[in-house]
Amino acid sequence: xxxxxxxxxxxxxxxxxLCACMASxxxxxxxxxxxxxxxxxxxxxxxxxxxxxxxxRLRPLFTLLTCQAAGGDPRDALPAAATVELIHxxxxxxxxxxxxxxxxxxxxxxxxxxxxxxxxxxxxxxFTLAHLALxxxxxxxxxxxxxVTAYRILDQANLALxxxxxxxxxxEDRLDVDTDAYxxxxxxxxxxxxxxxxxxxxxxxxxxxxxxxxxxxxxEGLGLAxxxxxxxxxxxxxxxxxxxxxxxxxxxxxxxxxxxxVLGRQNDPDAKRLRELYAxxxxxxxxxxxxxxxxxxxxxxxxxxxxxxxxxxxxxxxLEAAKPDPEADEALKELAYFLIKRDY
Numbered sequence: 338x339x340x341x342x343x344x345x346x347x348x349x350x351x352x353x354x355l356c357a358c359m360a361s362x363x364x365x366x367x368x369x370x371x372x373x374x375x376x377x378x379x380x381x382x383x384x385x386x387x388x389x390x391x392x393x394r395l396r397p398l399f400t401l402l403t404c405q406a407a408g409g410d411p412r413d414a415l416p417a418a419a420t421v422e423l424i425h426x427x428x429x430x431x432x433x434x435x436x437x438x439x440x441x442x443x444x445x446x447x448x449x450x451x452x453x454x455x456x457x458x459x460x461x462x463x464f465t466l467a468h469l470a471l472x473x474x475x476x477x478x479x480x481x482x483x484x485v486t487a488y489r490i491l492d493q494a495n496l497a498l499x500x501x502x503x504x505x506x507x508x509e510d511r512l513d514v515d516t517d518a519y520x521x522x523x524x525x526x527x528x529x530x531x532x533x534x535x536x537x538x539x540x541x542x543x544x545x546x547x548x549x550x551x552x553x554x555x556x557e558g559l560g561l562a563x564x565x566x567x568x569x570x571x572x573x574x575x576x577x578x579x580x581x582x583x584x585x586x587x588x589x590x591x592x593x594x595x596x597x598x599v600l601g602r603q604n605d606p607d608a609k610r611l612r613e614l615y616a617x618x619x620x621x622x623x624x625x626x627x628x629x630x631x632x633x634x635x636x637x638x639x640x641x642x643x644x645x646x647x648x649x650x651x652x653x654x655x656l657e658a659a660k661p662d663p664e665a666d667e668a669l670k671e672l673a674y675f676l677i678k679r680d681y
Contacts, residue, residue: 340671340672340675348398358419361374392425395672396425397418397421397422400535401418404539406659407548407662409538409542415473415477419473420491423470427467428498428502431460431502432502433449434457490533490540501522501527504521504522512600514601523560524561527564528557532557539551555652555653555659558648558651558652561648562676569645570679572638596611599632602635610627
């Protein structure tokens with residue numbers, strides 16, 4: 338099974354499971370679930386049925402593929418797949434408030450339409466619904482002790498996710514962030530949930546803890562590579578492909594990996610100048626151009642590309658060690674390479 342075949346087979350199943358988990362009881366006010374349905378791309382801002390960009394659905398797809406790779410029926414892992422996607426989206430609703438982001442996937446964010454208080458509540462509700470979705474594993478026949486283990490894995494990932502966000506927010510007003518601190522941050526903010534997805538998928542297939550650990554580390558490695566590629570696109574991505582202006586991360590003074598790499602170069606005139614630029618409250622377009630030129634001169638792009646490739650290779654080593662089912666192996670490898678070759 339290649340990646341395209343997996344997408345065609347599994348994305349409709351994932352969407353059906355998400356809809357089942359997010360069904361609104363008749364006695365609830367329409368705006369309560371409506372705000373969440375809007376964020377998921379199922380409604381417009383008037384809460385009318387609509388099909389908007391709903392994201393890549395990579396995490397739930399990864400959950401099903403790891404279940405299949407570990408010898409299970411991917412349909413049995415659908416509740417876990419829905420859970421990780423809802424956790425991801427709950428975090429986005431809250432991130433948009435914390436980052437003051439007006440748009441998400443080309444549309445107004447939940448807080449921008451309904452206010453911060455309602456958006457926080459919508460995120461909290463989605464977090465709760467994600468936990469209720471995981472309970473559907475009981476209906477799939479998963480033994481109770483493994484369901485309890487699944488909840489522990491999920492909550493450990495949630496804690497790591499919050500830690501990563503804490504560090505990311507803390508980095509906003511600092512110029513002393515080094516690459517080690519940065520990697521700790523993205524290990525929580527981005528990689529933890531993909532690691533959780535891989536571990537949950539494998540857990541549904543098998544109680545073998547060593548096998549599950551291989552898939553956890555596979556997800557973690559891919560999550561790190563995924564975020565580093567995001568950092569590259571945030572500076573050097575093409576606007577007509579990413580939907581964001583070129584060097585938008587620089588314009589927002591984001592401490593992404595290429596920037597952190599240069600800032601950490603002690604006694605380097607280029608690093609000193611970049612710190613001066615980032616110390617400003619706002620960067621002019623000339624400042625942005627200069628900052629990118631500094632990164633290019635310090636080969637920050639090459640450094641980040643090599644690190645992403647390193648984490649990809651380490652992840653694929655874990656996949657090989659797991660001795661995956663051949664049907665899922667091909668799709669997982671394609672997905673892995675997509676994460677660091679994508680241009681959006």
